[in-house]
Amino acid sequence: MGIMKFAPTMLKQLFEKPVTKNYPAEPINYPEGSRGHIDIDIQQCISCGMCMRVCPPGAITVDRKTRTWTINRFDCVQCGYCTTVCPKKCLYLNPGYQTPGPEKYIYSQTHVLTEAEKQHEAEMEAKKQAAIKAAMAKKAAAAAAAKKDGAAPDAAAKPADKPQA
Ligand code: SF4
Ligand code: SF4
Incomplete structure (x- = not known):
């Protein structure tokens, strides 16, 4: 009896497309x-x-x-x-x-990194190193000039002493 009840559903499923x-x-x-x-x-x-x-x-x-x-x-x-x-x-x-x-x-x-990126990074690094080198050379030249004048390298940068009252 039960199978008869289920038969229409079974037959329908046989001819339908799968849901998955x-x-x-x-x-x-x-x-x-x-x-x-x-x-x-x-x-x-x-x-x-x-x-x-x-x-x-x-x-x-x-x-x-x-x-x-x-x-x-x-x-x-x-x-x-x-x-x-x-x-x-x-x-x-x-x-x-x-x-x-x-x-x-x-x-x-x-x-x-691509070859172009590697090259760009190398150029940037070279620029950075050159800038550091130039800054150091400038500092050394300033120190040498101050020494030649007989003053301490950073004495020129210090503010002048206040006049005595
Ligand atoms: S910000 Fe991005 S990683 Fe963070 S929880 Fe939201 S979707 Fe996820
Ligand atoms: S570019 Fe910046 S924000 Fe975008 S994924 Fe990379 S780290 Fe995150």
Whole structure:
């Protein structure tokens, strides 16, 4: 008796399309407004640290020395604030799920310098060193001039003694 009651549903289901998707062969369409997770285009990142400073739960760490950007996905609340302050617009909310892997929660990316960037950095460093060298030479010349005049190197910079009453 019971089977007779269930038969129409069974037959209907046999000719209907499945309600689930044939994932991963069929791509998933995430619903509008889905926030997913934060991703970064690391080669655009300039390690300014703005995202780290504004992140409410402190989920982001930026190491300027190694140019490494790290997010603790357990701490991230997907508010999206970091994406709005990034000057290079290299952070974005990816609506999809993360790819399974050991880096799922502590996710790090390091900016690798291009040849042009390396050259630019070397030029900037050379300019900095030249400026330091020039400042030191100027200071030494001033000290030598003061010595030649018979005064202490920084005596000229001192205010004159008050006249005695
Ligand atoms: S989305 Fe919000 S919580 Fe997540 S890293 Fe960005 S600022 Fe922090
Ligand atoms: S705000 Fe943008 S450019 Fe600055 S450190 Fe974060 S991701 Fe990099």
